[in-house]
Amino acid sequence: MxxxxxxxxxxxxxxxxxxxxxxxxxxxxxxxxxxxxxxxxxxxxxxxxxxxxxxxxxxxxxxxxxxxxxxxxxAVRRTLFRYADGEVADVAIRPRAGVDALxxxxxxxxxxxxxxxxxxxxxxxxxxxxxxxxxxxxxxxxxxxxxxxxxxxxxxxxxxxxxxxxxxxxxxxxxxxxxxxxxxRSASAVLYRYVDDPLADGFEWTYGTGAGAGIIPTDDGASCLFVATTPARMRRVRRLGVEQAFTELLVAAGHAAAERASGLRPVSPVRGWGGVxxxxxxxxxxxxxxxxxxxxxxxxxxxxxxxxxxxxxxxxxxxxxxxxxxxxxxxxxxxxxxxxxxxxxxxxxxxxxxxxxxxxxxxxxxxxxxxxxxxxxxxxxxxxxxxxxxxxx
CATH class of the missing domain: 3.50.50.60 (FAD/NAD(P)-binding domain)
Known part of the structure; x- marks a missing residue:
């Protein structure tokens, strides 16, 4: 044909x-x-x-x-940054170039x-x-x-x-x-899943001890919840099983991130990216x-x-x-x-x-x-x- x-x-x-x-x-x-x-x-x-x-x-x-x-x-109108020393920065999205939200x-x-x-x-x-x-x-x-x-x-x-x-x-x-x-030379290995999070109104980024995490509000009342670290560390923690690895990396990113994620109901399986x-x-x-x-x-x-x-x-x-x-x-x-x-x-x-x-x-x-x-x-x-x-x- x-x-x-x-x-x-x-x-x-x-x-x-x-x-x-x-x-x-x-x-x-x-x-x-x-x-x-x-x-x-x-x-x-x-x-x-x-x-x-x-x-x-x-x-x-x-x-x-x-x-x-x-x-x-x-619409995303704020971005929250959390750090390992306890500092939190809550940044409003200010209108510029005709853009008033992300x-x-x-x-x-x-x-x-x-x-x-x-x-x-x-x-x-x-x-x-x-x-x-x-x-x-x-x-x-x-x-x-x-x-x-x-x-x-x-x-x-x-x-x-x-x-x-x-x-x-x-x-x-x-x-x-x-x-x-x-x-x-650097690369992130990532685990992520979608969670029920209808009240989310901002991007949330957390930077902890050798790991990071984020919550990104997306469609249908869901957010994308992710954890990230080096590929070598990800390989080690994944030996514990994907759910345990997800939890361990959330804690490494910061207790505030783990607490924020603890009440969110998963609506998808955990997926991964090995890093390039x-x-x-x-x-x-x-x-x-x-x-x-x-x-x-x-x-x-x-x-x-x-x-x-x-x-x-x-x-x-x-x-x-x-x-x-x-x-x-x-x-x-x-x-x-x-x-x-x-x-x-x-x-x-x-x-x-x-x-x-x-x-x-x-x-x-x-x-x-x-x-x-x-x-x-x-x-x-x-x-x-x-x-x-x-x-x-």
Whole structure:
């Protein structure tokens, strides 16, 4: 079974936050775009859920935030920080850049809304389709993708640009030989579950002795409750069983965190993430580019991954359009995207690497978090100055 070869301006591989957002922005600007994803439409995925101000700003400008709110995602108007020396900081979310609250939607909701917005903009979406190889022209330039659907139908798409948004184990990055430009050493191993928590109104982060914990209000009156530590420590405590490991790490994060969690009724099993050190890859070449975790991944302990994806979708879309129009040579435009991404990410990545080492004391981690907050403010400043390419019509 086969399908005819189709030609588009851009094919995006990976239909989660980074891929769907990039496809949406390019299609709204008038390009023909195909989006290919191996997952089922509306499926869930591992996520920290939390959107920081830059991410909320992007969704608002693109006209997607209203749908997130309408689906019942609670507004987060405060962030609580607890430390091992007993200090507690309760920080209100102050209005800025048109954002007066943060949100943490479940991924089956956020990803679906972004894909639907992309389809409304004219993107051709193929779910349950796996890319197996890249097309190349006679010069060696990437010229599209080949693959198969779950039913065995062949997928053939030729494209002027192929964008890999297919995660940390990106097939696109592998096939183009994207080199690693930065390799981290720290990683968080995480256990998490959803709990019934209808009165939650803020993000809660706890930094204890070699471990951290968090409570993130999300949809349907639930919160995501997580514990995190080094992979080595996680392997040791998991020998006790997953429930005992969860409890032990909550206590290590702090008695206040354990007490807060003790009255919350679980509504899902415990799930885990073994941890992967952060990295950055060279993110463009002849006929290809990388966005989201495919191009730059940092540890989830600072809960900035979704915001990264939304930011980088816009940074890449702007430069793709500049190259497509001929205003800037494609190579220069894509190099400019990568340079801007790396500049905005530098402090975020460096701080995350240190937090994910779990060797901090309370004054040390407070200093790191202040630095992270300053880097997020710089990021919002940059986004505010942009004339957005994907504003809702």
């Amino acid at each position: 086969s399908s005819p070869t189709r030609a588009v301006d851009v094919v995006v591989v990976g239909g989660r936050v980074a891929g769907a957002s990039t496809a949406l922005l390019l299609a709204r600007a008038g390009l023909s775009v195909a989006l290919v994803d191996r997952g089922r439409r509306g499926s869930d995925t591992l996520s920290t859920h939390a959107l920081m101000r830059g991410g909320v700003l992007q969704l608002s400008r693109w006209g997607v935030l209203a749908s997130v709110v309408a689906a019942g995602t609670p 949100y943490a939607p479940r991924r089956h909701l956020l990803d679906r809304l972004l894909v639907e917005a992309a389809e409304e903009a004219g993107v051709r979406v193929l779910h349950e389709a796996t890319v197996t190889s890249l097309h190349r022209d006679r010069s060696g330039r990437v010229a599209g993708v080949a693959g198969r659907t779950g039913s065995g139908a062949r997928v053939d798409l030729t494209a002027g640009l192929t964008i890999g948004a297919d995660g940390i184990r990106s097939r696109v990055a592998e096939q183009v030989g994207a080199r690693t430009t930065w390799q981290g 050190p952060g990295f950055a890859r060279a993110s463009s070449g002849p006929g290809w580019a990388l966005v989201g975790d495919a191009g730059c991944f940092k540890d989830p302990i600072t809960s900035h991954g979704i915001t990264d994806a939304l930011r980088d979708a816009e940074l890449l879309a702007r430069e793709v359009l500049a190259g497509h129009s001929g205003a800037v040579p494609e190579r220069r435009a894509l190099a400019r995207y990568e340079a801007t991404r790396d500049r905005l990410s530098r402090d975020l990545v460096e701080v995350t690497e240190q937090v994910a080492a779990y060797d901090w004391d309370p004054p040390g981690v407070r200093s790191l978090l202040r630095r992270f907050s300053a880097a997020m403010a710089d990021e919002v400043d940059h986004l505010e100055r942009l004339d957005p390419v994907g504003s809702a019509h």
